[in-house]
Amino acid sequence: MIQLFDTHCHIADSAFDEDRAQMIERFREAGVARALVVADPCEESPNQEKVFALADAYDFLYAAIGVHPHNASGYTDEIESLLLEYIRKPKCRLWGEIGLDYHYDLSPREIQREIFDRQLDLAFEMQMPVQLHIREAHGDCMDMLRTRAKNGRMPRGIMHCYTGSWEAAKVYLDLGLMISLSGAVTFKNAPKLAEVAQNIPLDRLLIETDCPYMAPVPLRGRRNEPAFIVHTFEKVALLREMEPEALAEQLWRNSTAIIHP
Secondary structure (H helix, E strand, C coil): CCCEEEEEECCCCHHHCCCHHHHHHHHHHCCEEEEEEEECCCCCCCCHHHHHHHHHHCCCEEEEECCCHHHHHHCCHHHHHHHHHHHCCCCEEEEEEEEEECCCCCCCHHHHHHHHHHHHHHHHHHCCCEEEEEECCHHHHHHHHHHHHHCCCCCCEEECCCCCCHHHHHHHHHCCCEEEECHHHHCCCCHHHHHHHHHCCHHHEEECCCCCCCCCCCCCCCCCCHHHHHHHHHHHHHHHCCCHHHHHHHHHHHHHHHCCC
């Protein structure tokens, strides 16, 4: 049976409070053998305890923690200490999601850049890969990451839920990052993502759900969940003209290389 790794999901979200156990059963039955659950201590309802309790309860779940750009204004010394505490926990595998989001500007852009840079520094020092959330801010992100690469302080990591162009993807690939595709690659109005999916070097490709958001076609508009990743997987296999078994094997190698089991 094909086994898949959902490399970014939010199954601690309140959207799953009524059927979390059943949802986990569904994704296991669908072939999702592992998943990475994301925490942010600066959320309106901090969720790190819930996320890490889930990761500890299930041997096939792993955790990530970081301050999202929406919440950058809430970053304090106390939050940083908490991040460093959780990053050291055995089931934590990534620092994220972190980055820049100029679509909503829920935190001032200068603060977003400051907190993004601070977390990149800490992740580099801790030798922890990062998950990057970049929306309508690729220019500033590329400038920051190129400077880091030049100075030898660029952490390994993933472009999470990538929705940019192939031209931008090539820059991130040159910086050593992996590219993760979500259900957006199945959308009819996303031709640039089809180009990305077709051209990413196979050993740098990942997939994810970002659930409960971004449900793929034919389930668009519904609450997303890890079981739905099969539709994203099938679309990527179709775009790359690959046998599903071969693609699944490579995706598994890529996922476990960056999210060490």
